[in-house]
Amino acid sequence: MSGPQRSFSAERIGAWAYANGFTWSPFPGESWFRPWEPHDNIAPPGQYLHAVTRHTPHGPYVLVEPWYATDLDTEPLERTVFAYATHPRLVRRAAMRVGEHFVTRVAYLESAPPPKVEIGDKLWDEHVTTFAVSPAEAAAAFPSRLRSMLASWGFQGHLEMRPGGLVMFMAGLRPVPEHYQRLLGATREVLHAAVG
Template structure:
């Protein structure tokens, strides 16, 4: 099975010096689970990896279909970024999207909190152990940047890394490029 756009994603990855794997193993992705508010996909496809001194950026298509022969209702991409200076755990969501429709079967959902930023609290659903933890995970510079973008999607911070789903992005080379830029800007705005 080869998804539409696979050859273009591979060509983009190789032209930019990234590693590309059309059928990556799950061993790198599954330890990130469970996510606070992202449903786990059945499979992962078309991973693109960029190594940096602080850790990799990995872009991947989560496959939300029962098998690789069945086309999912919607397709998207995720970005993962690893960095040892990320130490907080919190998640945020703007909008209701198919990847964030999560059922909590084995544990309670993370608590919803408000961080005391009026604009943020009116438009963003935030999950963390406490408002202080959430405010530290999403510093003012990051909150301002996401608001200026009109960000829709999900961002999860955790010790050692972050995960981003940005609504409207599809598994095509141009969107991989865009999400890589978003992940870099989010990481820089978080670490200041």
């Protein structure tokens, strides 16, 4: 268990969660996370750690560290945080990626990758790789207010919309309380922009 404790303070994550009224599980069960897989463009981690959950009327926000090492005693090359959010008004499926990041190096062994599409927004199409069954589905999943907001942030990472929920990875964030807080705020804004 030395790996997850060595580089970052798990106790600080727990203290932040409790101070803000969230639940914290350093070793969460995988039964909540695995049904989200396979992701359209995120490699599945070997394990999930340090899950922080905030319950809302529309469903939970869950922030969690994906552990990309062979075991807990081996330090992965990089560490990050994922955010999940659920909402019944999310009904489209599409994914977007800006940049090439270690979590998006996906091998498609069992099924073909989702098709790349352009949605007809010049700024978006020049900077974002979008995946969906059609341009119309992608444009509906990523409405103009959401596209504008992500552009204003200079967003780097991956965002996947699906019926009932979303998952987001923001490049550069690490499993520390300050980045959990930042990712929670960003996820809340993305969800509000997506459901209008």
